[in-house]
Amino acid sequence: xxxDTEKPSRKRQARGEKRIAELLDAAERVFAAKxxxxxxxxxxxxxxxxxxxxxxxxxxxxxAIAEALTARYVERLRAAHGEAFDLSVADLPLNVMLxxxxxxxxxxxxxxxxxxxxxxxxxxxxxxxxxxxxxQAVMFDxxxxxxxxKAHGQPPEQRRxxxxxxxxxxxxxxxxxxxxxxxxxxxxxxEVKRAxxxxxxxxxxxxxx
Amino acid sequence: xxxDTEKPSRKRQARGEKRIAELLDAAERVFAAKxxxxxxxxxxxxxxxxxxxxxxxxxxxxxAIAEALTARYVERLRAAHGEAFDLSVADLPLNVMLxxxxxxxxxxxxxxxxxxxxxxxxxxxxxxxxxxxxxQAVMFDxxxxxxxxKAHGQPPEQRRxxxxxxxxxxxxxxxxxxxxxxxxxxxxxxEVKRAxxxxxxxxxxxxxx
DNA sequence: CGAAAATACGAGCAATTACTCGTATTTTTA
DNA sequence: TAAAAATACGAGTAATTGCTCGTATTTTCG
Numbered sequence: 242x243x244x245d246t247e248k249p250s251r252k253r254q255a256r257g258e259k260r261i262a263e264l265l266d267a268a269e270r271v272f273a274a275k276x277x278x279x280x281x282x283x284x285x286x287x288x289x290x291x292x293x294x295x296x297x298x299x300x301x302x303x304x305a306i307a308e309a310l311t312a313r314y315v316e317r318l319r320a321a322h323g324e325a326f327d328l329s330v331a332d333l334p335l336n337v338m339l340x341x342x343x344x345x346x347x348x349x350x351x352x353x354x355x356x357x358x359x360x361x362x363x364x365x366x367x368x369x370x371x372x373x374x375x376x377q378a379v380m381f382d383x384x385x386x387x388x389x390x391k392a393h394g395q396p397p398e399q400r401r402x403x404x405x406x407x408x409x410x411x412x413x414x415x416x417x418x419x420x421x422x423x424x425x426x427x428x429x430x431x432e433v434k435r436a437x438x439x440x441x442x443x444x445x446x447x448x449x450x
Numbered sequence: 451x452x453x454d455t456e457k458p459s460r461k462r463q464a465r466g467e468k469r470i471a472e473l474l475d476a477a478e479r480v481f482a483a484k485x486x487x488x489x490x491x492x493x494x495x496x497x498x499x500x501x502x503x504x505x506x507x508x509x510x511x512x513x514a515i516a517e518a519l520t521a522r523y524v525e526r527l528r529a530a531h532g533e534a535f536d537l538s539v540a541d542l543p544l545n546v547m548l549x550x551x552x553x554x555x556x557x558x559x560x561x562x563x564x565x566x567x568x569x570x571x572x573x574x575x576x577x578x579x580x581x582x583x584x585x586q587a588v589m590f591d592x593x594x595x596x597x598x599x600k601a602h603g604q605p606p607e608q609r610r611x612x613x614x615x616x617x618x619x620x621x622x623x624x625x626x627x628x629x630x631x632x633x634x635x636x637x638x639x640x641e642v643k644r645a646x647x648x649x650x651x652x653x654x655x656x657x658x659x
Numbered sequence: 660c661g662a663a664a665a666t667a668c669g670a671g672c673a674a675t676t677a678c679t680c681g682t683a684t685t686t687t688t689a
Numbered sequence: 690t691a692a693a694a695a696t697a698c699g700a701g702t703a704a705t706t707g708c709t710c711g712t713a714t715t716t717t718c719g
Binding site: 460461463465490491492502503505506511512 | 705706707708709710715716717
Binding site: 251252253254256257260291292293294295298299 | 693694695696697698699
């Protein structure tokens with residue numbers, strides 16, 4: 242077995258891939274506007290210019306749409322900012338590091354409002370929770386690795402908690418970031434960085450104590 | 451007109467008040483478990499041991515239930531912690547002030563999971579948003595007043611933003627607080643206070659600059 | 660007491676919605 | 690080119706759900 246968890250179906254056409262992308266684009270808009278429960282599969286199909294039957298040709302059910310969309314976000318997040326989130330930033334001063342990490346992350350979130358809509362919803366089924374885990378892990382794991390490099394002496398448990406709190410802290414401020422007008426955004430970003438910087442600064446100082 | 455925005459109906463019986471309280475208790479549980487959209491009015495009625503007809507005798511529709519529940523939370527929040535959130539805490543050292551404010555607030559949130567469930571849901575109708583505003587205002591206004599007293603020289607606009615960010619910061623960490631086991635809670639609370647303390651400390655230091 | 664009002668019930672309606680299925684069209688492939 | 694497979698359609702269905710309404714019981718009050 243090299244790479245086949247797929248059924249013995251014949252082949253997916255380029256047309257199909259295009260439709261899937263269109264359906265996910267549509268789902269992104271509808272989820273962002275209405276949330277998961279509020280979104281209608283018929284509305285997603287219509288938004289994509291497709292029929293319900295076509296939608297269900299590619300997705301087993303509504304949850305599968307959200308799962309696929311989440312997977313696409315994770316993929317894009319890795320592709321776009323894997324480098325910016327690289328471990329080498331750990332050697333930079335804290336405020337520079339925060340610029341490097343947060344600027345692209347904020348840009349990504351503002352450019353992909355559906356990502357936030359899906360991630361923020363706390364009332365998701367177990368399957369969806371599983372699909373969301375990698376999205377959380379992308380941020381958490383990298384930050385944890387960075388902290389490990391930046392504060393060697395700290396016990397791993399404490400470090401994990403610091404990373405977890407920092408990620409939640411950012412996610413908690415996301416509503417503010419998402420709601421900010423283009424005009425207010427710089428000031429909001431400044432505050433976000435100030436909050437994260439102050440927290441991490443304290444956590445790292447404790448590690449050296 | 452002294453106090454009557456009510457219809458010329460005859461009188462609400464004690465039995466009715468009791469039923470309303472039971473229905474709100476039930477709604478709290480169902481909303482906390484399923485979210486607003488996921489909750490069913492029939493399920494709320496059943497949870498309260500009442501029939502749908504009885505539910506709709508006291509509430510115009512599903513939204514009205516959430517509005518009344520939110521109002522009850524605001525009332526309880528004010529009653530339970532109005533004093534702890536009193537302006538005099540502004541004269542205390544920052545970390546003591548945070549203990550005084552956050553400990554009862556965290557206890558309230560953990561004791562009223564429906565409050566968090568309703569507040570956190572971003573996909574609410576305009577009516578619900580209006581009902582939620584006072585809940586936000588309770589925390590924001592008091593913190594803003596405290597900051598005014600603690601940092602006189604700061605321009606109001608900057609102060610408002612600090613208060614807004616601080617409130618969002620706390621709300622953002624609420625998922626962590628709500629999900630923590632009784633065992634983990636103290637450590638989580640420590641981190642929350644550290645984060646808020648570090649942020650506010652920086653903001654207040656800037657004000658004195 | 661007795662009438663009116665408040666409370667209570669729950670079957671069921673109208674609307675919504677996730678999803679199916681029979682059928683038609685386009686693309687692949689042998 | 691012809692059969693098979695993939696894609697597409699959209700009316701229809703079964704289930705869910707917010708809410709109503711006719712009716713029955715309890716409480717209030719003159």
